[in-house]
Each structure stands twice: as C-alpha cells, then as structure tokens.
Amino acid sequence: MGDRSVTIAIPVRNGANYLGEAIESALRQRHPETEILVVDDGSDDDGLTVAVANAFGSRVRTLSQPHGGVAVALNTALAHASGRLFSWLSHDDLFEPEKTDLQLRVLEAVGRDDICLFSDLSWIDAKGRITGEQRLDHARLASRPRLAFYDGLINGCTILTSRELLLRIGGFDRRYPHTQDYRMWWRLTREATFVHVPHCLVRSRLHPGQGSHRSDALSENSAFWIDVLDGTSELEAALVHGSRERFLRRTGEFLRYRSPNRRVADRADRMAKAAAAEASVSVVVDVGQDCEAARRTVASIEAQTRRPDEVVLVGAAPILEALGREGACKRVLRPTEETRPSARLRLGLTAACGSYIALLRSPDRFAPGKIAAQVGRMSATGCLFSHGSYRSRGETVATGSFGGRVFPEILGDCHVEASTVMLHRALFLSGLLFMDADAPVSASWIEAASRHELVGLEEPLSEIETPLAASEQAPLLAWLRGSATYRAHEAQLRRLQMRLAGQAARAGREAGAPGTVRDRMERSNAAA
Numbered sequence: 001m002g003d004r005s006v007t008i009a010i011p012v013r014n015g016a017n018y019l020g021e022a023i024e025s026a027l028r029q030r031h032p033e034t035e036i037l038v039v040d041d042g043s044d045d046d047g048l049t050v051a052v053a054n055a056f057g058s059r060v061r062t063l064s065q066p067h068g069g070v071a072v073a074l075n076t077a078l079a080h081a082s083g084r085l086f087s088w089l090s091h092d093d094l095f096e097p098e099k100t101d102l103q104l105r106v107l108e109a110v111g112r113d114d115i116c117l118f119s120d121l122s123w124i125d126a127k128g129r130i131t132g133e134q135r136l137d138h139a140r141l142a143s144r145p146r147l148a149f150y151d152g153l154i155n156g157c158t159i160l161t162s163r164e165l166l167l168r169i170g171g172f173d174r175r176y177p178h179t180q181d182y183r184m185w186w187r188l189t190r191e192a193t194f195v196h197v198p199h200c201l202v203r204s205r206l207h208p209g210q211g212s213h214r215s216d217a218l219s220e221n222s223a224f225w226i227d228v229l230d231g232t233s234e235l236e237a238a239l240v241h242g243s244r245e246r247f248l249r250r251t252g253e254f255l256r257y258r259s260p261n262r263r264v265a266d267r268a269d270r271m272a273k274a275a276a277a278e279a280s281v282s283v284v285v286d287v288g289q290d291c292e293a294a295r296r297t298v299a300s301i302e303a304q305t306r307r308p309d310e311v312v313l314v315g316a317a318p319i320l321e322a323l324g325r326e327g328a329c330k331r332v333l334r335p336t337e338e339t340r341p342s343a344r345l346r347l348g349l350t351a352a353c354g355s356y357i358a359l360l361r362s363p364d365r366f367a368p369g370k371i372a373a374q375v376g377r378m379s380a381t382g383c384l385f386s387h388g389s390y391r392s393r394g395e396t397v398a399t400g401s402f403g404g405r406v407f408p409e410i411l412g413d414c415h416v417e418a419s420t421v422m423l424h425r426a427l428f429l430s431g432l433l434f435m436d437a438d439a440p441v442s443a444s445w446i447e448a449a450s451r452h453e454l455v456g457l458e459e460p461l462s463e464i465e466t467p468l469a470a471s472e473q474a475p476l477l478a479w480l481r482g483s484a485t486y487r488a489h490e491a492q493l494r495r496l497q498m499r500l501a502g503q504a505a506r507a508g509r510e511a512g513a514p515g516t517v518r519d520r521m522e523r524s525n526a527a528a
C-alpha cells in the first residue's frame with residue numbers, strides 16, 4: 001500500500017450486535033486505498049462475532065487473539081496493519097463516509113508527519129438515532145493544540161495519524177484496559193501536534209453495556225488523572241494554560257464538573273495553592289560597565305523577600321570576576337564582549353533555568369517585593385509576559401497601567417522597560433524574543449504582545465536610572481518600518497513618528513535652538 005494508504009482497525013469482543021454496522025461504515029469510506037482490519041479479542045459468544053466479520057469475505061481482514069483487552073487488540077492491529085496511516089473504530093460506533101478522505105486532505109495540506117488529526121462527532125443511541133453533536137472550538141484548539149488532550153476533547157475513533165508514529169512511542173499500554181487511549185494522547189502531546197478537523201466524522205454510540213461505566217474503569221480513570229497532575233511539568237502546563245497554577249485550577253474544574261473524579265479535583269486544587277511558591281525563578285542581569293553599580297544591582301536581588309533560584313550575570317569578564325560567585329543566590333557567570341543589549345539579554349535567557357525569568361540591567365535595581373509580586377500575579381493569571389511601573393530619579397512612572405491586549409497600540413507607544421519585565425520560560429522558547437541581535441530591546445516586547453496578553457503591575461517595583469524605552473524610539477521606528485509584519489499599521493507608526501518629532505522639538509527648545517516663531521514665543525512667555 002502507498003503513502004495515502006489507511007488501515008481502519010476494529011477491536012471487538014462479543015460485539016456481534018453492532019459489529020456489522022461498524023464494518024459497513026468503514027467499507028463506505030470514499031478513500032479507495034483503505035484496509036479494514038478486525039481484531040477479535042477472545043470472544044466467547046459461540047463464534048457469533050467472528051461470523052459477522054467473516055460474512056464480509058475478502059473485503060475485511062480478521063485476526064483472532066486470546067482475550068487481552070483493547071490495548072492489546074490495538075497493538076495487534078498496529079503490528080499487522082498494511083496502511084501507512086492508522087485509525088480505529090469501536091465495534092459499536094460508525095464512520096461517516098467522508099471521514100478518511102477529508103482527513104487525508106487535511107493531513108496533506110499540513111504537510112507534516114508528526115500530526116494527529118481528530119474531529120467533531122455526533123452522538124447516537126442504541127438504535128443509531130442521532131441525539132446530539134460535539135462541536136469543538138476550532139480557533140482555540142488551533143492556538144493551543146494541547147488542550148485537545150488536557151480538556152478531554154479527543155475521541156479515539158475520530159483520529160487519523162501515522163502508524164509509524166504510534167509504534168515509535170510504544171503503542172498502547174496494555175496495563176490500562178480503560179485508559180490506554182488517554183495515556184496514548186498524553187504521550188503524543190510530547191511527540192506530535194494535535195490538529196482539529198471541524199467536521200462531525202464519527203457517530204459515537206452511547207448504550208448501557210459500555211465498559212466505561214463500570215467501577216473499575218472509573219477507578220483507573222482517577223489514577224490516570226493523578227498521574228497527569230503529578231507528571232505535567234511547569235513548562236508543559238504553561239503551554240496549555242500559561243502557568244502550572246492555572247493549569248491545576250483549570251484541570252480541577254474539568255475533573256469536578258465534567259468527570260466523576262471529585263477527589264482528584266480536590267487534589268488539583270491543593271496543588272494549585274502551592275504552585276506559585278514552588279515555581280523556579282531566575283534573574284538575568286546585564287552587569288553594564290560600572291562594577292560598583294553592578295554590585296548594588298545584584299544586592300537588590302539578594303534583598304528580595306523571595307529570592308530567586310539563580311542569578312545569571314552577563315557582561316565583560318573583568319566585572320564578572322569582580323562580582324564572583326558568592327552570595328545568597330546561585331550565580332551563573334556568562335562573560336561576553338558583546339555590547340548590544342538584545343544580544344546580551346538573549347545570552348542570559350539561554351543560560352537561565354527558571355520557569356519565571358526576570359530581567360535587570362545595571363545600574364537599575366529591584367524593590368524588595370518585586371519577584372514575589374510578579375511571580376504571584378503571573379502564576380495566578382496564567383500570563384507569560386509582565387512588566388510594572390517603576391521609579392526614576394525620585395518620581396513614579398506609572399507604566400504598569402499599560403496592560404491587557406495592547407497590540408497594535410504598543411507599536412505607537414511602547415511603555416515597557418527591560419528592568420521591569422518578567423517572562424515565562426515558555427515565551428522565550430517559543431522563539432519570539434531577541435531573535436535579531438541588532439533590533440532594539442523594545443522590538444521583543446512588541447513581538448510578545450502581538451501574540452500574548454501583557455500583564456501590568458501598577459505598583460512601582462523597580463528603580464531605573466535611565467529609562468531605555470524612550471532612547472530606543474528612533475531605532476524602533478526604523479525597525480518597524482522595515483518589518484513586513486508591522487509596517488502596515490500606519491496609524492500607530494505615525495503616532496510614534498509624531499512622538500519623536502515632539503521630543504526633537506523639545507530638545508531643540510531646551511538647547512536654545514532658534515526653532516519656529518511659535519517656539520520663540522513659548523520661550524519668551526516662559527521667561528516672562
């Protein structure tokens with residue numbers, strides 16, 4: 001069979017009542033290169049189930065095995081399948097005729113092998129009558145594919161994926177007769193991308209004889225979700241809901257209101273309360289050119305009410321040697337002769353190990369509660385990117401009121417200062433920050449804001465000697481004008497250009513330049 005070949009596996013045990021309908025729906029598939037493989041899992045109904053399969057003759061391959069459960073039957077199908085692509089159909093469910101053909105076209109359009117397709121479905125009763133539909137939020141799943149698993153949205157019969165991919169991750173775990181599919185999806189979140197096909201392609205039958213209603217199935221399901229709570233890392237949780245705390249709260253809600261796992265939901269809530277305190281934190285420090293100023297900067301980190309797990313110091317080797325590795329926090333030294341701010345911050349972020357990473361440029365300093373406040377807010381809201389207000393030369397600059405969905409507004413007036421920023425490691429790993437070493441630092445805040453919400457903390461939590469954002473406005477405008485992505489936002493770029501013109505005019509007046517008639521009148525009035 002060729003690259004477009006598909007095997008539809010039908011695992012069954014004592015399923016003579018519905019098996020014929022399932023096979024007929026598989027045979028009605030519009031895609032011609034389709035194999036139907038029935039795996040009889042030790043039926044003991046006097047041969048009735050096998051007789052149903054054999055009645056279809058050579059159109060169906062039938063394999064028989066001793067009773068081992070659905071996982072064993074699916075692994076048998078994987079081992080014997082001829083198709084490059086694999087799907088399965090429960091013996092009591094039905095495929096719509098276009099299921100395989102439509103999913104193949106989607107798969108070819110995506111053009112990747114590490115894809116697992118799944119779809120919407122219809123519900124049917126014991127007599128095959130449609131009782132409802134499950135229509136999923138396609139846009140939400142496109143932006144956060146892992147939600148397909150973590151929100152329990154995948155019905156196994158809707159999938160189509162590479163047989164090789166399933167074999168590579170070990171197939172189905174035979175130790176779990178009731179959750180082998182959930183455990184497969186969990187492994188696939190780390191190996192593949194789920195892609196939602198917004199069509200009802202399966203008719204899923206609900207009837208009293210299903211094994212999922214038994215008490216042993218419910219017990220296994222609870223144990224599975226405990227494994228998910230314990231085994232999902234901070235980074236994985238952030239890719240789903242922005243933080244481990246928010247992931248645990250959302251998963252707890254799912255378990256409490258959409259499953260019978262109330263006690264596991266309580267466990268998720270308890271874990272969520274401790275998540276922010278347990279998250280690891282790094283601070284990346286650009287030590288600048290003044291060793292004594294750098295000491296004061298690092299001292300402000302050592303004085304935090306919540307000390308970070310590590311401080312990554314980036315800069316010239318002589319300054320790093322003078323600062324050394326001693327201190328209350330672990331120090332990681334990254335010497336560099338690089339002078340470009342974006343390149344230095346990228347070097348520090350690459351070395352940082354924390355889930356939350358704060359940035360600090362000497363001679364700036366942190367207020368004592370800065371790290372605790374910022375981690376707490378980001379963990380609770382599930383946001384990957386935050387900044388705050390700050391103090392400069394004795395005055396409070398209330399930039400922390402700038403937050404939310406600030407794109408494209410941020411193009412015309414970027415209020416974010418590097419020494420107020422904290423970001424989640426997942427944001428840096430997504431490839432949005434400091435990719436262009438020659439770009440202004442503010443360009444990275446725009447890149448992040450174009451895809452993510454910005455959290456602003458109104459309390460001034462940093463001391464900044466010379467704000468960076470204002471000095472970067474001219475190079476930022478040039479960078480935006482040169483970007484195919486951002487130059488189309490003409491209104492915002494004009495606003496930035498007018499701000500620059502206004503600053504130039506004020507600078508000219510302060511320097512005593514002749515200026516316009518209006519400028520001279522303003523200076524005369526001021527003098528009077």
